[in-house]
Amino acid sequence: MRKTEVTGIIGHLEYKTPGVRLLYGLLFLLMILLAVVCLFPSIWVMVSSLKDIKEFYRMPPTLFPETFDIGKLGEAWNELRFMRYYVNTVYMTAGSVLFCLLFNGLAGYFFSKLKPRGSAFLFTLIVWTLLLPNTVGMVPLFSNIVDFPLLHINLTNTFWPMWLMAAVNPVVILIFKSFFDNIPQSLLEAAKIDGATKIGIFSKVVIPLSVPVLVTITILTVNAVWMDFFWPFMVLKDQAKWTVIVAIYNMRSQMPIDLQFITLTFAIVPPVVFFILFQKSIMKGYTFSGIKG
Template sequence: MKTAKSSGIIGDLEYKTPKVKIMYWLFFAIMTIISLVCLLPPVWVILSSFKDVKEFYEIPPTIIPRSFHIEKLWDTWNEFKFMRYYVNTSYVTIGTLVFTVLFNGLAGYFFSKLKPKGSAFFFLLILWTVLLPSTVGIVPLFGNIVDFPLFHINFTNTYWPLWFLAAVNPVVILIFKNFFDTIPASLVESAHIDGASKLSIFLRIILPLSGPVLITISILTINGVWNDFFWPYMILKDQSQWTVIVAIFNLKATLPADIQFLGLTFAIVPPVLLFLVFQRYIMQGYSIAGSIKG
């Protein structure tokens, strides 16, 4: 007698039930429709960017271009110097990634392994900040960027504010802490007995054992930086400092609509490629984030 196999949350025996089968295909149809609704806008932008100008302005618009003008990619890339904006975005991404992993990782290590007196209270404060609307701190933060307290330094047109903002992310701290809790305390104690400092334990033991969470946080951080608009737009006023998203927004008044779509294509492709290559780690990251315990 064969045993019933289970694939996902519905087993083979359950699937043979007409009611379960109808519900399964109903949910499948709903998820397919939602996926198509989410995919249609970026796909339409990418395909429309290859149309010639006449076809681009046709009413009703065509979904699939009658002719593909691939040469527009290279011409637009060179004419508007998109490589410079890619490089700027790369600078922001690298710095943000370093600040995110180092400072939030240290905070997670602090709350997970060091746990000095009073740390539970500060951890509770971090949990509370997650509940605050993100718009609450916009005005005071921007004021500190324009006139940094004590030193009276203006950080506009620099990448430092974007990196500083990444240094304290409550959600990332929670993810790090949750993962570090799974590392045996005996390893930390053994290293401490051998004379390793707390910072050395973090850099040489904790981080090397945290590959899955580091990969996940890195991917989500890179994707977030690439799509970030508000703070780069507020801080980077000099064109030589613009990121890709800011450049597309600021240049839209001088660009024809089809060239704007090409610029959006340049902005869409890197995050899409990142997701397609590392989607397995991204799904693991959401699993880690969902398993956070207070």
């Protein structure tokens, strides 16, 4: 009989104990149940969107579709001209990722490796901002969007507010700082002796060693920005600038319920596929492999 391989906090000896095996099985079943509960709403929306119109409105509803009307997807896509909303969302997401990686990465490098006088106090202030509810800053932020300080320009109907907010993320700064702390200082000193500037060290030494955390932050940012609703809804009033989520919300009164399910499927699929393709990179972002040589 093949031995069951057990890894993690439960070793082989502990696993042989009946009580531990029972607890392990119960925890495993619990995790499966939680996964089903989390996945069921999204799967239900995607599967229901493919149902025939008669089956869609049938009561009680069918759990597994008896018919699949795939043509509804193409009809809805062309009717609602969904491609422009996809382009807007991709554009906003790409800018947010760029601003997030560049500015938060530089901040993490600043607090981890440069550490000028007063940086510890400034870092403490940034950490304290995590204790504030998000709703506290909504009114001041929106006021600054309508009348941007110093420049006195209106940033509504532009993607700049979302990009600028992505550029200052305390959680991402913490992740970058924690990762950069594990980079040997000797590598930076060697680059400094070779004549590299501080920005040169960041771009030619730190960044190449930080691919795992860069990929992780990119994945998390893409998923967060793609499904973001509040600020795009508040800022993007022109239909030509709507993102996918804003378009679905604003057009909900013009669409029957089955068409709403189809549009929700359009919103769900891209981040899910993106996450599945790169999910292994998330765990790599929280570890740092040693350098041999």
